[in-house]
Amino acid sequence: MSCPKRYIEMMHKYLDHEITKEEETELKDHLMKCEVCQLHFHELKRTETLLESPPHVQVSPNFTEQVMNKLPKEKKSISYKKWLKGHPIFTAAAIFFILMLTSAFSLWSQDGQLTVSKQQGIVIEDDTVIIPEGKVVTGDLVVKNGDVIVEGKIEGDLVLINGNLISSNGLLASAGEVTGQIEQVNQIFEWVWYHTKETFRSIFSF
Amino acid sequence: METIIKQKIRQVKQGDQSAFEDIVNFYQKKVFQVCYRMLGNIHEAEDMAQEAFVRAYTNIHSFDEKRKFSTWLYRIATNLSIDRIRKKKPDYFLDAEVKGTEGLTMYSQLSDQNPLPDEEMESLELQSYIQKKILSLPEKYRSIITLRYVDDLSLQEISEVLDIPMGTVKTRIHRGREALRKKLRDL
Numbered sequence: 001m002s003c004p005k006r007y008i009e010m011m012h013k014y015l016d017h018e019i020t021k022e023e024e025t026e027l028k029d030h031l032m033k034c035e036v037c038q039l040h041f042h043e044l045k046r047t048e049t050l051l052e053s054p055p056h057v058q059v060s061p062n063f064t065e066q067v068m069n070k071l072p073k074e075k076k077s078i079s080y081k082k083w084l085k086g087h088p089i090f091t092a093a094a095i096f097f098i099l100m101l102t103s104a105f106s107l108w109s110q111d112g113q114l115t116v117s118k119q120q121g122i123v124i125e126d127d128t129v130i131i132p133e134g135k136v137v138t139g140d141l142v143v144k145n146g147d148v149i150v151e152g153k154i155e156g157d158l159v160l161i162n163g164n165l166i167s168s169n170g171l172l173a174s175a176g177e178v179t180g181q182i183e184q185v186n187q188i189f190e191w192v193w194y195h196t197k198e199t200f201r202s203i204f205s206f
Numbered sequence: 207m208e209t210i211i212k213q214k215i216r217q218v219k220q221g222d223q224s225a226f227e228d229i230v231n232f233y234q235k236k237v238f239q240v241c242y243r244m245l246g247n248i249h250e251a252e253d254m255a256q257e258a259f260v261r262a263y264t265n266i267h268s269f270d271e272k273r274k275f276s277t278w279l280y281r282i283a284t285n286l287s288i289d290r291i292r293k294k295k296p297d298y299f300l301d302a303e304v305k306g307t308e309g310l311t312m313y314s315q316l317s318d319q320n321p322l323p324d325e326e327m328e329s330l331e332l333q334s335y336i337q338k339k340i341l342s343l344p345e346k347y348r349s350i351i352t353l354r355y356v357d358d359l360s361l362q363e364i365s366e367v368l369d370i371p372m373g374t375v376k377t378r379i380h381r382g383r384e385a386l387r388k389k390l391r392d393l
């Protein structure tokens with residue numbers, strides 16, 4: 001009645017595709033002469049067939065759609081283009097800012113030469129702008145790429161871009177009078193910042 | 207198909223969410239079936255299957271492309287289903303084992319309480335009968351039987367999916383199959 005357990009084990013191995021050639025031969029030989037094991041094997045194979053038939057249930061047709069809706073939003077690094085499309089005002093501001101920076105940089109690199117915002121009442125010697133004694137400059141004075149000697153008077157702000165306020169003997173000092181503020185811009189970023197400030201001022205002063 | 211899926215996975219990893227749609231389309235049926243076999247309830251199974259895909263998406267970077275994607279996906283789906291079973295399960299007695307006789311003890315006595323169906327049972331009824339019998343297995347046998355038959359996974363693959371040793375997989379599949387043989391033999 002009771003056959004060695006190993007025949008049952010071989011049957012399972014057979015069903016799991018794990019049986020060796022020798023074991024398979026041995027199992028077949030045994031099944032030929034043992035009806036008990038034959039029935040057992042038959043039942044196992046039948047069970048196998050029943051289990052292999054897929055469940056009758058169906059996924060709902062909008063399964064994929066529902067999954068896609070549950071996914072977290074795409075990462076910013078990838079979808080910034082989409083994001084920008086969805087935020088036109090920000091995009092416009094960003095583009096404006098970039099353009100402005102670009103123009104500021106190009107202004108900076110463009111002219112290494114001395115420029116002065118007004119000629120009236122000043123003397124230019126080499127790279128030095130001199131406001132001679134007794135002279136009065138009315139309004140703001142912007143000097144780019146040059147030093148400034150103030151012996152006279154500026155009635156307004158003095159803006160020094162890439163230059164210093166010096167005294168006539170060449171030492172760093174201020175001699176004359178500036179009624180407004182003295183603003184010195186020597187770094188590129190300061191220059192950019194100054195330019196940006198000025199641009200905004202000119203835009204919003206209207 | 208595997209190469210197409212691999213390509214889609216790479217796209218998803220690069221942030222292309224829409225590529226994931228094809229992955230869901232391709233695997234939804236099998237993943238749903240795994241969950242259904244485990245849970246026995248269509249709505250729950252669909253919930254879990256969807257959750258499995260969402261988790262797969264959010265963890266896609268931890269998927270090693272040298273491995274089979276389906277195996278990885280089944281691992282997520284079975285783990286979620288097992289968690290679900292454990293959370294709601296009051297029928298722990300099914301899994302109660304008498305010390306020293308690990309395996310098919312208590313529930314094998316419970317097995318054939320249901321009246322046997324007609325010879326002319328429709329396939330639908332047959333299917334739900336089979337499902338019921340699978341559900342009557344303790345979860346540790348059920349998960350192995352499910353993976354073995356839903357997608358014909360090898361014992362090695364099952365061992366990877368469930369993260370249990372091969373020897374244990376073998377023992378459990380043999381016991382599970384023997385239990386089902388007894389439950390289904392009169393069909």
Ligand SMILES: [Zn+2]
Binds near residue numbers: 003007034035036
């Ligand atoms: Zn025998």
